[in-house]
Amino acid sequence: MNIIDVVEQKYPSLSRQERKIALKVIQHPADVKKMNINTLSKKAEVSTATVTRFVKKMGYPDFSQFKLGLAEATSNITENVDNAPLPDQVTDFYNQMITGTWKRINQKTLNQVAMLIKNAPRVFIFGLGSSGYNAQELSQRLMRMGINAFAPSDSHTMYISSSIMQKDDLLIVLSVSGKSNEVNEAVAVAKQHQLKVVSITAFDDSPLAEMSDYQLSVQYSEFVDNTQFINSQLGVVYIIDILSTMLLQNETYKARYQQTVAAILNRKMK
Template sequence: MSEQKDSIKAGKVLDTIGSLYNSLTPSSKRIADYVLSNPSEVSQLSIAELSQTVNAGEATIIRFCRTLGFKGFQGFKMELAIELSNLNQQEKSIFDTDVTAADNAETIGQKLKSTIDNVLSETINLLDFSALEEVTELISNAPSIYFFGVGSSGLAAENAKHKFMRIGLNVDALTNNHFMYMKASLLQPGDIAVGISHSGNSDETTKTIKIAKESGAVTVALTHNPRSDITQFADFVLVNGNRQGQLQGDSIGTKIAQLFILDLIYTSLVKRDVSYAQSKKLKTTQALLK
């Protein structure tokens, strides 16, 4: 089983806080809120000063830092300072803001483009590429691959089914919870079950992955929260980004991040045997044209 790394490289601190936010304790969320809103100030504070500012004990701050993979506050502060230094070298776009009621269509378009750029950068920061490569290897040799998801995550599952089928894989997508549970119970060792849930707390998808794991299948969770419910039953966790404006909801950022990771797997599979993938795509195209 591939797990999230215990430590964080510079450039991932703020994104990691965002991905873990919903699984934090109330006191840790207060610390996270302050760090996300005032990162430059935090990098200059002592632990005693931060403790007083966020009304949390020093031991709570240290636990917060360890939750992110650091040994203590000093290591956390050093990596945060490095990250901020790198960010400051990049000019912030005027469009790196939320959509407002006064925006015209062109401005909204520019802001949505910025959202896509941001969420893809965040996804690359959060994604465990060694886990992705292992998943790709297993999928390439799997008897069957199944994508599970409900709501908007179900759309990502259906998209993956279409792409992976075009290159000759035995693949299906299920988005109805009854069908999801039945199929998961019938999986065999070597089969791959990919559960897609942005929050990681979808009851239907979590139950499906649990059943699939009990059946002996290899289980993969595609989620924004690496410590959510679904990850308890996942052999591999692939973390997608979520950096987007408040008014945008999950209109574009989440979907793009999920599709991006699925496309990374798809492209890696094609790269392994380009001629085979091309021949299968040609056959499926001809079938559609007939």
């Protein structure tokens, strides 16, 4: 694990000021390794004392040693594309989000989750806000394969659904931060029924991850860019696409999906 991985892992436990430094390190490591402590503190708008505390939390005695670790970690990293045309910048963001998620993929866990979906009599999918849209998308895909899937659209309905779940049901929870209190409260109720919980989240030590039996990790969008209004759910969408593709290897699911395609086309032709 290199220093950038360490910073990403410890990010949730950092103070608000320390997170400013962390984002500079994660987003622009090639630039940070050339800075002195005063330059970094000004760029991050924090004190030099905060930078010193930050590097010690990362396991380094001082900023000079931290930069040596950063230089080693960034030996193969190219410069950023801040001055490139905007379409190129957005493409670079997409590539970093997908590549970051791809690096976190555990094929064994993916296989286990696909099997859980196949065997569960009912699949519940939780998510709020942007994650809620993806929960609806995953639910629709599973339904088109003939899988009983439900995606409650609000926290109240999630809580109610959790209270009537059965041991053999499966709960899939989408939350990039893993810190949504409303979602986590519903998950805690569901756990009382001893069913399996799968989380799609960015942080291994989040409250949601700690309640999960299986975790599918995604890249956190702010680690790539926290200044642009770009879809933060790309990693989640990528995981959903992978799971959907895996499930469609099943001939029964594939046939059911094709049946829904035909039904839609027939309706449009009327």
